[in-house]
Amino acid sequence: MPIPVIAIFDIGKTNKKFFLFSEQYQIVYERSVHFAEITDEDGFACDDIQALTSWIHEMLAEAILLADFVIKAVNVSAYGASFVHIDDKGDPVGALYNYLNPYPEELQETFYAKYGGQIAFSLATASPVLGNLNSGLQIYRLLHQRPGWYEKVAYSLHLPQYISYLVSGKPAAEITSIGCHTALWDFARKQYHEWVYDEQLDEKFPPVLRSDATIAIELKGQQLKAGIGMHDSSAALVPYLRSFSEPFILISTGTWCISLNPFNNEPLTEEELRQDCLCYLDYHRRPVKASRIFAGNEHGQEVKRISAHFAVQERFYQTMTFDPSIYAGLRADHTAKDAMTGLQHSAFVTRDLSVFGTVEEAYHQLIFDLIQQQQISVSLVLSKQPPARIFVDGGFARNTLYMHMLAHAFPKMEIYAASVSQASAMGAALAIHDDWNNQPVPGDMVDLKYYTVAR
Numbered sequence: 001m002p003i004p005v006i007a008i009f010d011i012g013k014t015n016k017k018f019f020l021f022s023e024q025y026q027i028v029y030e031r032s033v034h035f036a037e038i039t040d041e042d043g044f045a046c047d048d049i050q051a052l053t054s055w056i057h058e059m060l061a062e063a064i065l066l067a068d069f070v071i072k073a074v075n076v077s078a079y080g081a082s083f084v085h086i087d088d089k090g091d092p093v094g095a096l097y098n099y100l101n102p103y104p105e106e107l108q109e110t111f112y113a114k115y116g117g118q119i120a121f122s123l124a125t126a127s128p129v130l131g132n133l134n135s136g137l138q139i140y141r142l143l144h145q146r147p148g149w150y151e152k153v154a155y156s157l158h159l160p161q162y163i164s165y166l167v168s169g170k171p172a173a174e175i176t177s178i179g180c181h182t183a184l185w186d187f188a189r190k191q192y193h194e195w196v197y198d199e200q201l202d203e204k205f206p207p208v209l210r211s212d213a214t215i216a217i218e219l220k221g222q223q224l225k226a227g228i229g230m231h232d233s234s235a236a237l238v239p240y241l242r243s244f245s246e247p248f249i250l251i252s253t254g255t256w257c258i259s260l261n262p263f264n265n266e267p268l269t270e271e272e273l274r275q276d277c278l279c280y281l282d283y284h285r286r287p288v289k290a291s292r293i294f295a296g297n298e299h300g301q302e303v304k305r306i307s308a309h310f311a312v313q314e315r316f317y318q319t320m321t322f323d324p325s326i327y328a329g330l331r332a333d334h335t336a337k338d339a340m341t342g343l344q345h346s347a348f349v350t351r352d353l354s355v356f357g358t359v360e361e362a363y364h365q366l367i368f369d370l371i372q373q374q375q376i377s378v379s380l381v382l383s384k385q386p387p388a389r390i391f392v393d394g395g396f397a398r399n400t401l402y403m404h405m406l407a408h409a410f411p412k413m414e415i416y417a418a419s420v421s422q423a424s425a426m427g428a429a430l431a432i433h434d435d436w437n438n439q440p441v442p443g444d445m446v447d448l449k450y451y452t453v454a455r
Helices: 049-063 105-114 118-125 135-145 147-152 159-168 194-198 232-243 270-274 295-310 324-333 336-341 359-381 400-409 423-431
Strands: 003-011 016-022 027-033 069-078 083-086 155-158 214-219 222-227 248-253 257-261 278-281 287-293 389-394 414-419 447-451
Touching: 003 027, 003 049, 003 159, 003 423, 016 049, 016 423, 027 049, 049 069, 049 159, 069 159, 069 232, 069 423, 083 135, 083 159, 105 135, 118 270, 135 147, 155 159, 159 214, 159 222, 232 248, 232 278, 232 423, 248 359, 257 359, 287 359, 295 359, 324 359, 324 400, 359 400, 389 400, 400 414, 400 447
Parallel strands: 003 069, 069 222, 248 389, 389 414
Antiparallel strands: 003 016, 016 027, 083 155, 214 222, 248 257, 257 287, 278 287, 414 447
16 A cells, blocks of 8 residues: 655755655655756856756656655745746746845845835844845845846745745745745734835735645646645744644754744844844744854854864764863853853854863863853843743754753753754645644654753
């Protein structure tokens, strides 16, 4: 008997992945590919939308013929802040522009001057000024700098919805893509911001469907349901939201360490905005307050510095265990000045490594300093009634020094290292669970390891 499965496209900036999940949310089939970047008409690097489009079609055609599986549904998780503009034939207009490209300063100044200034506008849309990362401004640029191309556009689709369109043939907009620092959504009014209507961009947007909406399609004679796609950061939250009913904070760690509080619906303040906070919308249209630090990147750079100084391999820290006595000494020597570096970088960046007698002391100090940053970042998303638990996923969840020191930093909260296999892909599958899966949602999707204050 073929196994009933859901097919998920999980599209990252670096790797493009395809999964089949069973009804128990086990990965039973997996493929991945990496495409070389191309350049857009301005010479900036960007994803190859034609290669990606071809791969999506090829993977689905291949998977539907697998004798061991019967595909019941398809959904997508993909990185946000990127639009694919399509014409009336469904073909892309222009490139899949890289959100890291610089935004024209003069055009940006004109935009904010026209729509109330940076602070007021950013507060209304929960979107710090981030240039092309504010994906709505990408369309504004197309409208004002390439009007000939803009006229050809039938629909502007965020990347997850474009990939869904390739599957279903039905254009749709979706709230987790709209509500991630796009500068498109008015969080107080719960609709597109007035500038979208002033510029008549709404004419290029398809209807906003529910994140758990599906479209009935036929593929190679087989009936299945196609989801409309999700922003990957919001998708990665879904396994936690489905598994835990009590409030929590999730620290998603990688190059960036992002603190997410899905239970803080307090409006973004000007001070939070100045410290790079923003709000996402989850798949139920609820605000998720978020803050971030560049801790994973700094950790990588400082590990190289420590490794060179002590003449050890760069992976030295992977087998290092938490030493309570070293930590006690760091706490005793800690000064208020050390904590005043803010969120741009930790105090370790300016430390002289010659003051440390061993590599263990130096690395404990690095993690200690990063935790001081992390404590500030988490505090920015705490609500008036703070959650009782913090979950940490990603690289630092496997770092015992980080986890023990985080437990000390938040002694009144329960601290857990959490692990979800392919969280964003699983989240996209869970979002449409009721439309393809008759089995109950498993209770063991998230693996947890509890950390308490070491005595």
